Amino acid sequence: MSLTLQNIQKSYREPSGQKLPVLDIPEYQLADGEQAVLLGSSGGGKTTLLNVISGITAPDSGSVIINGTDITKLHEVGRDRFRAAKIGFVFQTFNLLPAFTAVENVMLGSSFASQPMNRHQATELLKSVELGHRLDHKPGQMSVGEQQRVAVARALANRPVLLLADEPTANVDPGNQDSILNLIRSACEEHNISLLLVTHAPEVAQQFDRVDEISQFNKVAASA
């Protein structure tokens, strides 16, 4: 199993001092190489869930087991190392660094892992997402679709076992949505990477075999 969540609970403290529960997930699993969509409306805890899975945010309780490692048992530094080595991230707003060229952004994706990617490898990866002609362009010099392709390449740079994609097509024009989705899915398929894609768009969800409504397994969202 690539991802297993057990009894995850997460809440935030409001300015008034009251606790605001966001996640209460008894169990959730994703098999090796499986691709799933988490569907839900805004405020349903989708982004918080991705942060918990990636180790950016620690849950109040419960376990997040990725590839056999319970990352909630790790210290923050350990979670950072694990994320750098095993998890790829595609953000809704691409989040490319503006000072870096396309190839440098891709290299940055593995810079914090134990085996960073060299320029040649990053170039090959960009060529595989059909951006061989944009290697030395900075994000500001590329189209929105091209920027998201760079973001996808960066997420693959550390050869992850799990790819987390947070609304990856939300900011992309409709013409590019399918190609971005296809790119992510085919790359995950090719490298046997498990994919958990978060979206609120049913037209995106319907392209996947497995669609999980967050309200189905998150008790907080279900009770909202």
Added chain:
Amino acid sequence: MNLLVIAYKSIRQRALASFLTCLSVSLGVMLMVIVLSGFAIVEKNFSQNSINYDLIVGPKGSSLQLILNTVYRIGDPVGNLPYRFYRELQDDPRIKEAVPLTMGDVTEQGGFKIVGTTSRYFELGYAPDRSFKLVPGSKRFGTSFDAIIGSQVAFTNGWGIGSKLKLVHGGEESDHVHDEEFTVVGVLAPTGTANDKTVFVNLEGFYLIAGHEKPISEAVKQEKEFFGNNSLTPEEIAQLEQEEREEAEALASGEHNHAHHHHETPEIKKDLTGIFVQTHKPIQAALLEGQSRRGYRAQFVNPIRPISQLMTNIIGNIQKVMFVMTCLIIVVSGVGIFVSIYNSMSDRRKEIAIMRALGARRQTVFSIILAESVLLCLTGGVLGILMGHGLIYMGAPYIERAAGILVDPLTIEPLEFILFPVLMLLATLVGFIPGMTAYRTDVADALAA
């Protein structure tokens, strides 16, 4: 991609702000280099190693002026000593060597100071264990109108063996050019001392220049004042007065030309600006110095002491003040770097959060910010050192001419080497708070923003 590359990219992203902060550091460091090197140059020029004599003998007056004029060729002579006094010193058993010097004129071209002396000056060396070296083809004084020039004079005026030169009477402000022409017979190799910017002429030739002989009446009066008696009998004085009148008449009628008619100058008519003295034992120098303080005729000055006092009492304090000021300038530049990086932190929260999401540890983003600070400080430091030495290099000829001191453009003060550790420390201090801001960045919040 290592941290330094990431830091460098961030610096480039804020090119203008980075350039300005870097420039402020480099200007501070440049000022410090100029101050340190400037004072090192002054110190080197006036160090005790720049002269090979125990005592400088001159007329009563300012000891500092005597040393500056005779040793460093700066300023005007204090006055004159009778030549007879030099002969007396030669006979003094305590004195090993006495070398006469007479000064006051400059070259027509370039305004370099003229020193009339003997070949012995070159035989004794210019500093302890350092002898004068002449470029190939050079000779010592042979005839009265021979000259030996310093390396700086040769370079600046483009003179070499066989070049002719004329003297301007009484200093650079005077417009009276002597008719007599000297011929360069020797060029000194560089010494790093004031000798490099001096033209040495044969003492005998110096006295043969029209106007350099003291009128006999004045000479007799001066000799009596100095020694309490006269070396000449009234008859001899009358004879010299007669010759002087005849010569004046010949000059007036145009029959006499000094440039072509040379004769032995009577000793009483010869003056000296100073006498360089080596004693057999250091204690003898101290005794002679003390003895001269009680007398009224001449002063015997240790060439180190007045300069050392000048360095300690005035120049040393100025150096301290300027050093502190430049330190403050560098600290202010450091504050500039702090402000620049700190102000950029709010814009870079997301950038830091992205790196953290990609697996960067808190310590890593802290190190990236610190690396930016270090890069800015060190780049500014290197630029400042290059700019400082570049300015000294370019300004050296002008400083030499204006201040009369020799400038080694490659002078590097040992203190410059601690600049980099100091800059590293400064960079760490000013980068710490922005680094901590990066360290504490809440990734989830920053990504959601």
